[in-house]
Amino acid sequence: MELTEEEEKSLSGEHGEALQTAYRILSATGEATNAEKLIPIHWAHVSGVNYNTIGDAGEEFLANLSKKAKFKVRTTVNPMGYDKDSVEKFGLDENFVQKQESIRKSYEKMGVTPSFSCIPYEIYDLPQEGTQVSFAESNAAIYANSVGNLKTNKESAFSALASAITGKSPYSDLRKDDSPTMSVAMKISEPNELTFGLLGYFAGKVADKSVAISGVKNLDKRCNKSLCASMGTSGTCGKFVLDDNSNASEKVDFDEKEMQKVYDELNTAESGDLITLGSPQLGLEEMTDLAAMLKGRSFKKRCLIFCPRVIQEQARHLGYAGQLETAGCELLSDCCTCLTPLVTKKDADSVTTNSIKGAYYLKNSNGLDVNLKPLSEIVRDETR
């Protein structure tokens, strides 16, 4: 990869340790993806905020980095471990809260927009079509490319962080050529958001960087988010296009048999001790939808709803938050189902959710069994 004179100076440490670290990361990812040069990006979204995922090493790294680094472009952040308004209810130890606060402060010191959300595409206006951004958080990267008409690679926590500090990213992969090399034919009739989650998990496993999906006309927001999140979990794929006439060289079917395989891999319980909704976090549309579905009904079990703070505030203002709480839901902001320290084996053996991404991490990271159901069935079976 060719660097400008200034970029070379930064890499050699002439402009300080923070920029040197950032350019070291960009050089490696640039070499790895055969980039010829770095290009400007206009928005970075970083992951690596939850103490549960980055641990002591991550916390120390960020504390150290924040002494020297400032974000050069607008930078939003992923969810952290808890909602400060309700953290006492969950019995997290003091060390967790201290370390999480340190991480939050480090990001704020570097100049972050304190969004603590995995759905930046839903709470901020999107820039003009074709704008180069740098999104870690796989569901957000896939959504930005596939639905938002933006351009990003499926960035890692560090490559997006390096982009935030330098305002640049290697010009390679999906930024340059995003044509699908594989086409997946959707063969399931009457699909819901869970079906699209299962499809995404399958497509993510078989596809490389970009995939065409045939047999799907359009997707509502809930199905889009479900598809993006599960695709980001299972593979390296960073973009999908709905296209019945793709000239991709490889073609595979997603039929009942394939769907059952994915379902059996992730569904390990017949029912859950509690319910979690939101991985990705719910947007306003999903909250109002749910409030309408719950009219006059209430949950028989604990139901945790994860949403961005700004969405919770809007929902409260419009009266939906109150309706959801009346129906027995607990609203949590700044955090998410995925990698949550709030639901552990101490609280439950199994969880009911409609999120494939949530299921994967609840199972693999939290060690819980998962009962997968679409939202309509969750409301039907778990409320009265």
Add this chain to the structure above:
Amino acid sequence: MTEKTIVKGNVTGKVLKSSQPINFLGAIDKKTGSITDKKHDLSGKSIKDTILLFPHGIGSSVGAYTIYSLKSNNVAPLAMACQKVDLTVASGCALANIPFFILSPDEYDNIKDGDEISLG
């Protein structure tokens, strides 16, 4: 001999080879370096001080922090080598200074689990 060096370094060690991709966030204990995903073919094994061969990284972008943590906790592999590049492994190895190589298909196939090899 390697197709491409992403993070430089010379290492000699014993190969731990997987036929499955790795999600560093969901599948590895960053404190011990052991594979916790029960469905993974390396389940229960430790990646500490091995030359870890696997097809490529998948899943969460935060896996890069896991790689950095493995190094900080002294349970990282000596080096990693893949068939295909992904940004999570490339950036994690770059920051943690773990040598990282992309191997040619032939070379990747010829190296077996348990082999003593040198890379770099």
